[in-house]
Amino acid sequence: MAIKILSEHFDTPGIETLEVYRSKGGYRAVEKALKTMSPDEVVEEVKKSGLRGRGGAGFPTGMKWSFIDKKSGNPRYLVCNADESEPGTFKDRHLMAKSPHSLVEGMIVSSYALGANLSYIYIRGELLYVLRILEKAIAEAYAAGLLGKNIMGTGYDLDLFVTPGGGAYICGEETALIESLEGKRGNPRNKPPFPAVKGLWQNPTVVNNVETIAAVPWIVNNTGDEYAKIGIGRSTGTKLISACGHLNKPGVYEIELGLPVEEFLYSDEYCGGIWKGRKLKAVVAGGSSVPILPAELILKTVNGENRLMSYESLSDGGFATGTMLGSGGFIAYDETSCIVRNTWNFSRFYHHESCGQCSPCREGTGWMEKVLHRIENGHGSMHDIDLLVDVAKKIEGNTICPLGDAAAWPVASAIRHFRHEFEWHIQHPAEATKPGAVYKPEFAAVTA
Amino acid sequence: MATITFDGIEVEVPDNSTILQAARKIGGSVVPPAMCYYEPLKGSGGKCRACLVKVTAGSAKDPRPMPKLVASCITPVQDGMIVENTLNEEVLKTRKGIVEFLLINHPLDCPICDQAGECDLQNFAFEHGTVAQRYEEERRTYDMVDIGPYIKLHMNRCILCYRCVYTADQLTNKRVHGVLNRGDHSEIGTYIANSIDNDFSGNVIDVCPVGALTDKTFRFKNRVWFTKPVDAHRDCPTCSGKVVLWYRGADVLRVTARKNAYNEVEEFICNTCRFDKKATSDWVIDGPRKIDQASVISQNQYAQNTVIPAFTKTVTEGYTEVNDTLPEHKQLAAKN
Numbered sequence: 011m012a013i014k015i016l017s018e019h020f021d022t023p024g025i026e027t028l029e030v031y032r033s034k035g036g037y038r039a040v041e042k043a044l045k046t047m048s049p050d051e052v053v054e055e056v057k058k059s060g061l062r063g064r065g066g067a068g069f070p071t072g073m074k075w076s077f078i079d080k081k082s083g084n085p086r087y088l089v090c091n092a093d094e095s096e097p098g099t100f101k102d103r104h105l106m107a108k109s110p111h112s113l114v115e116g117m118i119v120s121s122y123a124l125g126a127n128l129s130y131i132y133i134r135g136e137l138l139y140v141l142r143i144l145e146k147a148i149a150e151a152y153a154a155g156l157l158g159k160n161i162m163g164t165g166y167d168l169d170l171f172v173t174p175g176g177g178a179y180i181c182g183e184e185t186a187l188i189e190s191l192e193g194k195r196g197n198p199r200n201k202p203p204f205p206a207v208k209g210l211w212q213n214p215t216v217v218n219n220v221e222t223i224a225a226v227p228w229i230v231n232n233t234g235d236e237y238a239k240i241g242i243g244r245s246t247g248t249k250l251i252s253a254c255g256h257l258n259k260p261g262v263y264e265i266e267l268g269l270p271v272e273e274f275l276y277s278d279e280y281c282g283g284i285w286k287g288r289k290l291k292a293v294v295a296g297g298s299s300v301p302i303l304p305a306e307l308i309l310k311t312v313n314g315e316n317r318l319m320s321y322e323s324l325s326d327g328g329f330a331t332g333t334m335l336g337s338g339g340f341i342a343y344d345e346t347s348c349i350v351r352n353t354w355n356f357s358r359f360y361h362h363e364s365c366g367q368c369s370p371c372r373e374g375t376g377w378m379e380k381v382l383h384r385i386e387n388g389h390g391s392m393h394d395i396d397l398l399v400d401v402a403k404k405i406e407g408n409t410i411c412p413l414g415d416a417a418a419w420p421v422a423s424a425i426r427h428f429r430h431e432f433e434w435h436i437q438h439p440a441e442a443t444k445p446g447a448v449y450k451p452e453f454a455a456v457t458a
Numbered sequence: 459m460a461t462i463t464f465d466g467i468e469v470e471v472p473d474n475s476t477i478l479q480a481a482r483k484i485g486g487s488v489v490p491p492a493m494c495y496y497e498p499l500k501g502s503g504g505k506c507r508a509c510l511v512k513v514t515a516g517s518a519k520d521p522r523p524m525p526k527l528v529a530s531c532i533t534p535v536q537d538g539m540i541v542e543n544t545l546n547e548e549v550l551k552t553r554k555g556i557v558e559f560l561l562i563n564h565p566l567d568c569p570i571c572d573q574a575g576e577c578d579l580q581n582f583a584f585e586h587g588t589v590a591q592r593y594e595e596e597r598r599t600y601d602m603v604d605i606g607p608y609i610k611l612h613m614n615r616c617i618l619c620y621r622c623v624y625t626a627d628q629l630t631n632k633r634v635h636g637v638l639n640r641g642d643h644s645e646i647g648t649y650i651a652n653s654i655d656n657d658f659s660g661n662v663i664d665v666c667p668v669g670a671l672t673d674k675t676f677r678f679k680n681r682v683w684f685t686k687p688v689d690a691h692r693d694c695p696t697c698s699g700k701v702v703l704w705y706r707g708a709d710v711l712r713v714t715a716r717k718n719a720y721n722e723v724e725e726f727i728c729n730t731c732r733f734d735k736k737a738t739s740d741w742v743i744d745g746p747r748k749i750d751q752a753s754v755i756s757q758n759q760y761a762q763n764t765v766i767p768a769f770t771k772t773v774t775e776g777y778t779e780v781n782d783t784l785p786e787h788k789q790l791a792a793k794n
Contacts, residue, residue, distance in 0.1 A: 178640065195637065200504035200532045366618060366637070366644035368505050373559035376642040380595040397592055404555035407526045408507050 012279070013240055015228045015248045016221065017264040020108040026143060028150040031111040037156060039227035043119045044164040047230070052123035056226060058234030060246035065091055065182075065219030066297065066337040067412075068321045077206040078124055079214040087215045088126040089191065090117060090223055092133040092140075093175050093182040096297040097359055098339030101250035102220035104262040106133075106140045109224075110147035114170065116223035118156060119230055121168050124216055128169050131220075132187050135174040144172050179363035183411045184217035185209075186365065197367045198411035219337075221250055242268030245320035249338055256344035258282035271295075271317045271324075272309050275342065288344040292428070295324055296336020298356045299416030301423030302349070303333050329423065348448045349431050353424040354382035360417035371414040374405040378421055385432060388439030395432050399425055460537040464488065465545050477530035477541055478509055482720065489720075490543050491553075491582050493560070493667050494619035495531035497722050502624050503531035506617065508556050508582060512549050515540040527552060550586070557587035563597050563642060564668070565614045573669030575682040578721060579617060598642055605635060606654040608674050608733050609663060613645050616670035622646065622662035629658045629726060646670070657696055660732040664715050664723050675733050676712040685711055687747035692740060697728040702747050703738075710736045716747070 024030040031037070043052050057072030078086060090113065094102040106113055113131070121129045133141050148170055151157045159167050173191060175181045181190045185199035188210050209215025225247060229237045238246045245267040251274070254260045259282035265274060275290065276283045284290050293308040294300060309317055312331045317323055325332045343352065361379040366372040378401055384390050402418035409415070425432060431449040435442040442449075461470045464481050465488045471480045479497075481489045490511055495503035503509075510527040518538025527549060530541070543549055561583060568574040600613035618637065623646075626633040634654055638647045648654070654662070663671050685704040692699045704712040713732050715723040735741065 180640075200529070202534070361641060364641040366639070366641045367620075368507050369556060369559045369617065370507055372618065372642050372644070373562050376598075377559075377562055377593065377595065384595075404552065404559070408510060408552055408555075410504060 012264070012269075013248060013266050014264050015240075016105060016109075016112065016224055016250055017262070020104075025109050026107075026111070026147065028111060028147070028154055031109070035231075036111055037115055039230040040115055040118050040122075040156060041162060043122055043230050044162055044166055049123045049125055052119065052226075052230060055229055055234040056123070059229045059237035060234075060241075060244060061222065061225055061229065061237065062245070062321065063219055064221035064225075064249060064338070066096075066299075066334075068335065071218065071222050074206070074218075075120075075124060075216060077204070078216055079207045080125065082214065084213045085128065086124055086126045087210045087213060088117065088121045088124050088129040089184075089187065089210060089215060089217045090129070090131040090220055091182060091184065091187055091217050092131050092137075092220045093179075093187060094220070094337070095134055095136075095179040095182055096299060096337055096339055097356065098254055098294060098341040099252055099297040099337045100254075101252040101262050101338055103134075103137055103140055104252070105220055105224060105250060106137075107143055110140075110144045111151070112224045112227065113144070113220055114147050114151050114157075116226045117170055118151075118161070118168060119226050120216075120218065120223050121170075122166055123226075126216075127167050129171075130191060130210075131170070131172045132181070132191055133172055133174055134182075135177045138174065141172055141174055148172065178365070179359075180365045180411070180413060183413065186411065187217060188215060197365050198413075200410060240266055242318065242320050243322055245322060245335075249319070249335070251319065251338045251340050253281050253340040253342070255340075255342035256285050256288065256347070257342050258285050265319055267318075267320045268323075269319045271319055274319055274340075275309075281340075281342070284342065284344050286344070288346065290342060291345045291347060292343045292349065294339070294341040294343075294420075295333045297339030298341070298359065299412075299419060300334040300336040301329055301332075301419050302352075302427065303331075303423070304427045307331055307427070308333075329419070330426070333423070345450075346446075346448055349424055349428040350382070350386050350435050350442075353421055354379070354386045356420045357382050357417070360413065364413060364417070368410045368414075370405045371409045371417065374401050374414070375417045377401055378417070382421070385435050386443075388435070388443040390432075390436040390439075392433070392436055394436070395425060395429065398422075460535045460539070462535050462537075462539040462541060464541045465543050471535055473535075475535055476503075477511060477513075477528070477533050477535055477539075478503075480535055481530065481541075481543065485719075488544055490530050491578075491586065492531055492720070493578055493582060493617060494621065496621050496624070496665055497720070498726075499621060499624040499628060499665070502619075502621055504529045506556070506560070506619055508553065508560075508586075510549060510552055510556070512542045512546045513539060514542055553586045554588055557583050558592070560617050561587070561591070562593040562595075563614075564617065565597065565599075567615070570678075571615065571669040572672045572677055572682070573615075573666075576721070577669060578667035600645060603647070604653075604674075605648055606659055608660060608729065609654060610672050610674050610677060611646060612670050612672065613647075614670075615668045616646055617668055618644055618646075619667055621665040621667065622671060625662050625665050626654070626659075629661060630656045632656070657728045657730070658726060660729045661715065661723065661726045664717070664726075667721070673712060673732075675736070679711050680706050687749065689716065689744035689747045690741035691744060692731065692735065692742060694728060694731055697731060698725040699727070699731060700725055701727055701731055701741075703741060703743075708738070710738060710741075 019025045019034050053075050061071045062068045178196050180186045181196040183198045186196040190196040205215040241247050248264050252262050263280050274280045290305040292304050294302050311326045321335050324335045357379040361375040364371045364375045381394050402422040405414045406418040434449045467484050469480050469484050490509035493506035493508045509530045511530045513524040515521040517536030603611045605611045635648045637644050663673050685706050688703045690703045701713050703710045715727045
C-alpha cells in the first residue's frame with residue numbers, strides 16, 4: 011500500500027469536524043511547532059524535506075519561505091492559493107472539502123514559521139460549498155483556541171480568513187491574487203518586486219498552494235528528513251493527482267512521486283486503464299497548460315526509460331519530447347478524441363481568461379483561438395499551422411505573467427506532436443467537420 | 459550610481475533608475491520604443507511589451523544573463539549590467555511580433571484619424587513593423603462614445619496602455635473611468651454612462667498614445683502636420699499655463715500641453731487653457747515650438763533640431779522593385 015500523507019483520512023467519517031480530526035492526531039503539529047520549535051527551525055525542517063510548490067511551478071517551498079523579507083519589520087502575510095481553476099485540476103477542492111482541518115493546521119504552522127499574524131485563504135469563487143466547509147472548520151479552530159489570540163498559551167496570535175475570488179482564472183497567479191485580495195482588478199503585477207518583498211498591501215507575503223501547506227504538518231510531526239525519504243531524487247514526498255478523461259477510474263489519487271506513469275494509468279489501485287478497452291492516444295500530465303504528449307512519449311522518454319510521475323522525469327527531453335508535472339491535472343485521451351478540437355477548446359479557455367493587460371497575451375490568445383476555430387470548422391489553410399506556431403512563439407516568455415506561456419504551450423505542443431491531424435483537418439474539411447470525426451493513423455497513407 | 463552598458467555604450471545613472479531611463483540618457487536611435495510607459499505617471503509601464511530588451515549580464519556581481527526578455531521600462535538597473543537592444547536579433551524579432559499584436563485589433567484608419575502624424579503606434583509600426591499582415595479574422599469593434607463634453611472615446615483604436623487610467627488617478631481626486639471586462643474584450647469605459655468632467659480631464663487626450671481619446675474641439679478640423687506649433691503661456695489660476703498653440707493661418711485650432719522628445723507631457727494643463735482659450739489674444743506668444751521627435755509632424759516645419767532616425771535607412775533599403783507583370787497578391791509574396 012502506498013504512503014498516504016494528505017489523503018490518509020479522506021474516507022474517515024466526520025474528519026471534517028475538529029473532534030474527529032484531533033482524535034486522528036490532528037493539530038499535533040501546531041502543538042509541536044509552537045511549543046518546542048522556533049519559526050526558523052520550522053523553515054529549516056521544510057527546507058530539509060525538499061517540499062516543492064504543488065501549484066505548478068515546483069519551486070522549493072523552504073527556499074521561498076527564506077526569501078521573505080524579515081528585516082524591514084513590516085507585517086508579513088501568508089496567503090493560501092486555493093484559486094484552483096485550471097481545466098483538469100481538482101485536487102485542492104477535494105482536499106479542502108474532505109479534510110479542511112489539514113489546511114487550517116498547515117496554515118497555522120506555516121504562518122508561525124513565517125511570523126505572520128494574519129493569513130488568508132483565497133478560494134475560487136465557484137467553490138462556495140468548500141468555502142462554507144472551511145469557514146466551519148475555522149470557526150471550530152477559533153472556538154478551540156487554535157486560532158486567534160495566544161494560541162495554546164504560547165503567546166502567538168493568528169487570524170485566518172477565507173476570501174472568495176470573483177471567478178477569474180488569472181487570480182490564481184500570485185500577484186493577481188494579491189491584487190484581487192486587496193479589492194482591485196485582478197491584474198498580475200510586474201516583477202520585481204516579488205511578493206516576498208512587496209506583496210499584500212506592499213508588505214512581505216508568501217503565496218503557497220493548498221497542497222503545499224497541507225503537507226507541512228506531516229513534515230513538522232515526522233521531520234523533514236523523513237519526508238525527503240519519500241519520493242525520488244529532488245521530487246520528494248507525495249502528490250495529489252486529479253486524473254480525468256477517458257479512464258476507468260477517474261478521481262483524485264495520492265501518489266508517491268516517482269511512480270511510473272504506466273503503473274498510474276493501468277494499475278487497478280489508480281486509474282485502472284483506459285475505458286471501454288480502447289487505446290491511449292495522448293496525455294496532458296499536469297493541467298491544461300502543460301504540453302500534451304502522445305501515448306508513446308508519456309510512457310517512455312525518447313531514451314527508452316520509463317517515464318515516472320516526478321518533476322524531473324516528466325520534463326525529461328525539454329519541450330521537444332517532454333512535458334511538466336504542473337499542478338497534477340492528469341487528462342487522458344483515448345483514440346476517439348480529436349486533438350484539434352481539444353486544442354481549440356484549451357485555447358478558447360485561455361482567450362477567455364486572459365486579463366488583457368499586456369499585449370502579446372491579450373491579442374495573441376484571441377488570434378490563436380480564432381485560427382483554431384477556423385481549422386476545426388473546416389476553413390483552415392495549410393499556412394495557418396505555421397502561423398499558430400509563430401504566434402505561440404511570440405507570446406511565450408514575453409508576457410507579464412505565466413498565463414501567456416500557459417496559452418502558448420498547449421498549442422505549440424499539439425502541433426509539434428500531432429501536426430498530421432491538423433493537416434488532415436485542413437485537407438479534408440468535409441470529413442473532419444462531421445460530428446465525432448477523428449483522424450485515424452490509417453489516413454496517413456491516403457494523405458501522403 | 460550604477461554604470462550599465464546599453465547597446466555597447468556605457469552610461470552612468472542613479473541606482474533606482476530603470477533600463478529605459480538609462481537608454482534615454484544615451485538618447486538617439488538606441489532608445490527602445492515605449493507605448494504604455496509614461497515617465498510623469500507613477501506605476502505606468504510593463505504592459506505593451508514594446509520596450510523588451512535582452513539583458514546579457516545581470517550585474518557585475520552576478521553576471522548571468524536573464525532568461526527572458528525584460529521590459530526595460532520597469533526593470534531596475536544594476537551596476538555592471540549589460541543590455542542589448544538594437545544589437546539583438548531576438549529583441550528585434552519580438553518587437554515585430556508586438557507591432558503585429560497591437561495592430562490586429564487596431565482599425566488602421568489613420569487616413570481619418572486625428573492622431574495620425576503624432577501617433578506613437580504609427581511611429582512604432584513604421585519603425586518596427588512588417589509590410590504584410592497575417593491576421594485574417596474579424597476585429598473587435600465598439601461604438602464611439604462621448605465621455606464628457608470635450609472628449610470622444612474611440613475604443614476600436616485603443617491599445618489598453620492604461621495611461622489615461624493612471625492620469626485620472628494621479629491628477630484628479632476622483633476617477634470615473636477604468637478598464638472593464640477582460641482579455642481582448644477589455645475596454646476603457648465609465649460603466650454607467652457618465653461624463654468625465656473635471657478641470658484636468660483633457661490631459662487624457664495628451665497622454666493617449668493613439669487616437670482613442672480625441673479632442674472634440676479639434677476633431678476633423680485639420681491634419682496635425684498642416685498646423686504650426688507655437689509655444690505660448692498665460693497666467694492661469696489652476697495650472698502652469700504653459701502650452702503649445704497649433705495654428706492654421708491666423709486661427710488657433712488646438713491647444714495642447716508641451717511635450718518632450720518622447721511625447722511625454724512636461725506640465726499638465728487645465729481644461730480652461732485647453733478648450734476655452736482659442737484666441738491669440740488670450741495668450742502671450744513665446745515663439746515657434748521645435749518638434750523634438752522625428753515624424754511626419756516635423757515635415758515642412760521647424761525641423762532643425764529633429765533627429766533623423768536610423769530606421770529611415772532600413773526602410774529605404776527594404777524597398778524592392780515591383781514586378782508589374784505579376785498579380786497583386788503574388789507581388790506581395792515576392793516582396794517578402
